[in-house]
Structure formats: structure tokens, C-alpha cells
Amino acid sequence: MSHGEGAEKTGSRAEMREETERSILDAAERVFAESGFGGATMQAIADACGLPKANLHYYFSSKERLYRRVVERIFTVWLEAADSFETSASPEVALRRYISRKMQLSREHRYGSKVWANEVMHGAPIIQDYLESTLREWTESRVAVIRRWIASGAIQPIEPRWLLYMIWATTQHYADFAHQVETLNHGPLSDAQWDEATETVCQIILRGIGLDPRHGPGTA
Numbered sequence: 728m729s730h731g732e733g734a735e736k737t738g739s740r741a742e743m744r745e746e747t748e749r750s751i752l753d754a755a756e757r758v759f760a761e762s763g764f765g766g767a768t769m770q771a772i773a774d775a776c777g778l779p780k781a782n783l784h785y786y787f788s789s790k791e792r793l794y795r796r797v798v799e800r801i802f803t804v805w806l807e808a809a810d811s812f813e814t815s816a817s818p819e820v821a822l823r824r825y826i827s828r829k830m831q832l833s834r835e836h837r838y839g840s841k842v843w844a845n846e847v848m849h850g851a852p853i854i855q856d857y858l859e860s861t862l863r864e865w866t867e868s869r870v871a872v873i874r875r876w877i878a879s880g881a882i883q884p885i886e887p888r889w890l891l892y893m894i895w896a897t898t899q900h901y902a903d904f905a906h907q908v909e910t911l912n913h914g915p916l917s918d919a920q921w922d923e924a925t926e927t928v929c930q931i932i933l934r935g936i937g938l939d940p941r942h943g944p945g946t947a
Contacts, residue, residue: 747778748786750777750778751772751776751778751783751786751793752793752796752797752800753776754772754775755772755775755776755794755797756800756801756836756838756839756842758772758775759797759838760837760838760839760842760845763849764794764845764846764852764853767790767794768790769783769784769793772793791853795853795854795857797842798839798843798854798857799857800839801839801840801843802843802857802861802862804832804836804839805829805832806865808825808828808829809825809865809869811825812825812869812872817881818873818876818881818882818938819939821872822894822929822932822933822938823929823933823940825894826894826898826928826929826932827925829894829895829898829899830901830921830924831925832898833898833899833900833901833902833905834902834916834921836902837902837903837905840899840902840903841902841903844903866888866891869887869891870887873890873891874887882936882938883936883937885936890932894932897928897932898928901916901924
């Protein structure tokens with residue numbers, strides 16, 4: 728076997744493992760969202776992703792380890808959504824990008840969002856350490872950015888945490904209460920409705936802190 732063939736096979740194995748892990752996590756998100764941590768079983772997750780239970784344990788040795796990975800995955804994509812706080816030139820651009828991305832994630836990761844919500848509503852018995860470290864540090868860093876915007880006169884004086892909580896509650900509503908939204912809408916939201924909902928959330932929040940969503944800083 729040539730070096731190139733060996734590298735190709737190694738790459739293929741790595742890709743297959745990554746794909747299998749993604750399939751497991753997708754299935755676990757749904758099972759944990761529907762049954763909670765206590766009600767979910769490794770057998771149910773194995774069945775949902777079409778793997779023997781032994782194979783599932785090869786990738787994740789325990790239900791708690793798999794659960795934490797599911798929670799960490801949804802939180803990681805939420806973290807990435809807030810990169811605009813550092814990379815955008817203005818609060819209007821940063822917040823619009825953040826809100827839009829959070830709305831998109833509620834559409835793409837509704838089950839992951841529900842897992843997070845269920846965990847927190849039950850007092851975070853599995854991930855309390857995560858809340859006290861990663862989430863707290865991340866939140867403080869965003870609070871500091873918002874305070875700089877306030878100090879520069881770019882947005883109205885508000886408590887940064889209340890702004891963040893409002894964004895989280897509004898955007899994640901479309902995931903955590905998806906069944907209610909779809910029932911009242913007589914079916915899943917269309918692409919146009921998602922765009923309209925996203926724009927509405929942006930308009931209300933940005934105007935509420937003294938930004939003109941069309942032009943940047945301005946009067947509400």
C-alpha cells in the first residue's frame with residue numbers, strides 16, 4: 728500500500744466516524760428533547776440512528792456523556808452566532824447578524840434548543856458546571872461589548888443582560904414552542920414567514936435601544 732493510499736483510507740475512516748457521530752447526535756437531540764434525560768435510553772437513541780446499541784457505546788460510553796455532548800453542540804453554535812459582536816463595525820450590524828443567526832438556529836436545531844431549555848427549567852442537574860463557567864464567561868464578554876456601545880453613545884442606556892435575555896427568549900421561542908407556532912400557523916413556517924419573523928424581531932429590538940434598523944444609530 729502506498730503512502731497516498733494509506734492517507735486516503737485514514738481520511739475516509741475519519742470522515743465516516745465524523746458522519747456517524749453527527750448521526751448519533753442528531754438522533755440523541757430528538758430523543759432527549761422528546762423524553763428528557765431521565766426518560767431517554769441509549770437503546771432508544773441507537774434505534775433512532777439505526778445503530779446497534781454496542782456501536783453507540785463505542786462512540787459514547789454513557790448516556791450522560793452523550794447528553795453533555797448534545798448540550799455542548801447546541802451551545803457551540805450559539806457561541807459562533809455571536810461572533811458578530813467582535814467582528815462588526817456597529818451595534819446595528821452586530822445585533823442584526825446575531826438575531827438573524829439565532830432565528831436560523833431555532834429553525835435548524837429546534838431539538839437541541841429544547842434539550843437546553845428542558846435542562847435549565849429542571850435546575851440544570853447535568854450541566855450546572857457548564858452554566859457557571861462557559862456560559863457565565865461568554866455572557867460577561869458580551870455584556871462588556873454592549874457597555875462599550877452605551878458608553879460611546881451608540882445605543883440607549885440599558886442593562887445589557889436584559890437585552891441578551893430578550894434576544895434569547897424571543898429567538899428560541901421559535902424552537903422551544905415550535906409546535907404551538909406551527910399549530911397557530913396551520914403548518915410549518917414558510918421561508919418567507921421565517922424571513923418576515925426575523926425582520927420583525929430585528930426591527931422591534933433595534934428600535935427599542937435607539938437604533939434605526941435601516942441606517943444604524945438614530946432615533947427610535
